[in-house]
Amino acid sequence: MTDTTEKAAVEVSAAAPVPAPASRRTRAWRGVTPWLFLIAPLALLITFTYAPIVNMLAYSFTDWDGVSPVLHYTGVENYQEVFTRPDLFEVFWVSGYYLAASAVQIVLALYFATILSFDVRFRNFFKGVLFFPYLINGVAIGFVFLYFFQDGGTLDSVLSLLGVHTDHAWLGTPASANTSLAGVSVWRYLGLNFVLFLGAIQSIPGELYEAAELDGANRWHQFRHIIAPGIKPVLTLTVILSISGSLSVFEIPYIMTGGATGTETFVIQTVNLAFRFNKTGLASAAAIVLLLIILLVTWVQRRLVPDDKVDLV
Amino acid sequence: MTRRAVARALVHLSLIAATLVVLLPLVVVLLTSLKSEKEMADTSGALELPHDLLNFHNYVAAFQDGEMLSAFMNTTIILLVSVAGTVLIGSMTAYAIDRFTFRFKKLVVALFLTAALVPGVTTQVATFQIVNSFGMFDTLWAPIALYMGTDIVSIYIFLQFVRSIPISLDESARLDGANAFTIYRKIIFPLLKPATATVVIVKGITVYNDFYIPFLYMPSEDLGVISTSLFRFKGPYAAHWEVISAGAVLVILPTLIVFLSLQRFIYNGFMRGATR
Numbered sequence: 124m125t126d127t128t129e130k131a132a133v134e135v136s137a138a139a140p141v142p143a144p145a146s147r148r149t150r151a152w153r154g155v156t157p158w159l160f161l162i163a164p165l166a167l168l169i170t171f172t173y174a175p176i177v178n179m180l181a182y183s184f185t186d187w188d189g190v191s192p193v194l195h196y197t198g199v200e201n202y203q204e205v206f207t208r209p210d211l212f213e214v215f216w217v218s219g220y221y222l223a224a225s226a227v228q229i230v231l232a233l234y235f236a237t238i239l240s241f242d243v244r245f246r247n248f249f250k251g252v253l254f255f256p257y258l259i260n261g262v263a264i265g266f267v268f269l270y271f272f273q274d275g276g277t278l279d280s281v282l283s284l285l286g287v288h289t290d291h292a293w294l295g296t297p298a299s300a301n302t303s304l305a306g307v308s309v310w311r312y313l314g315l316n317f318v319l320f321l322g323a324i325q326s327i328p329g330e331l332y333e334a335a336e337l338d339g340a341n342r343w344h345q346f347r348h349i350i351a352p353g354i355k356p357v358l359t360l361t362v363i364l365s366i367s368g369s370l371s372v373f374e375i376p377y378i379m380t381g382g383a384t385g386t387e388t389f390v391i392q393t394v395n396l397a398f399r400f401n402k403t404g405l406a407s408a409a410a411i412v413l414l415l416i417i418l419l420v421t422w423v424q425r426r427l428v429p430d431d432k433v434d435l436v
Numbered sequence: 437m438t439r440r441a442v443a444r445a446l447v448h449l450s451l452i453a454a455t456l457v458v459l460l461p462l463v464v465v466l467l468t469s470l471k472s473e474k475e476m477a478d479t480s481g482a483l484e485l486p487h488d489l490l491n492f493h494n495y496v497a498a499f500q501d502g503e504m505l506s507a508f509m510n511t512t513i514i515l516l517v518s519v520a521g522t523v524l525i526g527s528m529t530a531y532a533i534d535r536f537t538f539r540f541k542k543l544v545v546a547l548f549l550t551a552a553l554v555p556g557v558t559t560q561v562a563t564f565q566i567v568n569s570f571g572m573f574d575t576l577w578a579p580i581a582l583y584m585g586t587d588i589v590s591i592y593i594f595l596q597f598v599r600s601i602p603i604s605l606d607e608s609a610r611l612d613g614a615n616a617f618t619i620y621r622k623i624i625f626p627l628l629k630p631a632t633a634t635v636v637i638v639k640g641i642t643v644y645n646d647f648y649i650p651f652l653y654m655p656s657e658d659l660g661v662i663s664t665s666l667f668r669f670k671g672p673y674a675a676h677w678e679v680i681s682a683g684a685v686l687v688i689l690p691t692l693i694v695f696l697s698l699q700r701f702i703y704n705g706f707m708r709g710a711t712r
Contacts, residue, residue, distance in 0.1 A: 156616045160532035161544065164525045167585030172551045175562035182562060189565070235454065238447050251699060252455050258691050258702070260645045262666045263684040267465050270482070270677055277464045280482040310458070315706065322707035371557050374647055378667065390557050397561045398652070406561045414558045421553055
């Protein structure tokens with residue numbers, strides 16, 4: 124469906140007639156008109172996206188506390204601090220848990236999208252169940268899973284039902300807590316990946332499977348040679364979103380542990396630096412570093428997989 | 437033949453396992469929300485059924501003490517204004533970019549495009565200062581302005597649809613003497629209904645669930661939205677899981693109802709929204 128609309132769009136723009144010569148007054152009007160439409164969007168865009176980036180860059184070279192009228196230029200001191208103070212840099216390792224979790228998440232989503240794109244009983248029910256967590260409020264999810272991991276909570280009860288009696292404090296040690304939180308993130312975001320993969324798989328023409336089946340291809344062959352190449356663009360998009368997502372985790376750990384027991388992520392740290400310890404300068408430098416990393420990752424991905432779909436005009 | 441049957445069974449087994457993993461934590465919270473304080477203290481198992489399946493005391497407590505009514509009101513106001521604003525801004529931007537050639541068009545497009553790459557969470561330190569300098573801090577205007585000002589995805593969605601509307605429609609209206617605003621209002625905008633539905637759904641769910649922005653910009657208790665009001669349960673009810681659970685269910689329920697009634701549109705909306 125997207126394919127046909129895109130083609131139609133191309134034809135339309137190719138057939139667009141050259142505007143007839145107009146009088147000077149109407150031409151002046153035509154020059155102004157697009158700006159009348161763009162003035163509000165551009166004002167918002169610049170005020171809330173570009174001005175902050177520029178300001179943040181400026182703050183990052185100062186020792187500003189966010190409140191006082193005086194700020195001193197300190198050069199690259201903040202950046203040095205971000206990279207050399209072990210406790211500030213450590214939070215990046217926490218991202219590793221979420222990165223590993225997104226690998227699991229992508230594989231699972233791919234598996235479920237593949238089997239549910241074929242005929243399975245109660246297909247719509249399973250689709251709904253897998254997708255629904257993505258729509259749930261993050262705070263509610265945080266509470267649901269706080270109870271899940273509690274002593275004598277859901278997980279312990281299920282395990283004891285299976286005959287396993289643990290006295291494990293799931294959120295008690297850094298490794299266990301981070302694994303648990305990363306698991307929650309898989310639970311929450313699997314549905315989005317799943318729906319994206321499902322949509323991509325369904326846009327592959329059905330005749331291809333039939334032809335393959337006639338040639339004696341089994342499901343694995345079909346996946347390997349039809350589905351996998353067919354959804355490559357969505358797959359790379361998902362990978363890139365997962366990487367930048369893993370670097371900017373905030374909600375679930377903040378709600379569930381507040382960043383305690385070694386679960387502090389980069390964004391939690393930045394928020395704390397800026398709004399609790401009033402170190403706006405240092406927080407800005409940290410945020411700039413994160414922004415640069417994310418832009419770099421995106422740029423690398425665009426270089427590796429040229430995406431011809433990103434043409435705004 | 438038998439191998440196929442085994443494979444089929446395994447597929448179904450994996451689907452049932454996934455369903456359990458998704459639903460179990462939610463069902464347990466629902467059960468917990470129906471238990472009384474005494475039951476919570478007496479029984480240890482989270483999986484045990486509540487004595488009275490119609491015990492709604494915790495819901496009343498959560499709704500009243502948690503100020504959920506004002507939270508739902510604040511969320512509704514923010515939701516309506518920012519979704520309407522996003523639709524208006526997104527469609528106008530898409531119309532201007534697709535239907536006009538003007539100076540600096542490439543620059544404008546590049547500005548919107550690049551902004552999509554900047555994750556909002558990273559710039560919040562400085563955005564905060566700007567919102568504050570406008571005097572919008574701790575008012576409903578802060579989230580409204582931020583939700584309207586940073587939504588690039590909706591512009592992409594509208595753009596795709598504007599492109600598919602034949603230019604000949606604009607041309608003939610122009611011959612009839614319509615100006616650009618009339619064309620936008622009478623021709624383009626009505627034809628953008630499917631895109632508008634997509635944007636309303638995607639944006640609506642994002643705004644309803646957002647925690648970060650209201651948490652940072654509206655610390656006042658009477659300005660709580662559902663996320664932040666629910667988050668405040670953590671303090672006073674720390675040990676009262678039955679009340680916290682009721683609060684969580686209250687917040688999840690509207691999402692579930694909307695999801696069940698609009699399922700098809702929601703899937704499509706998110707597919708379009710994410711792949712742009």
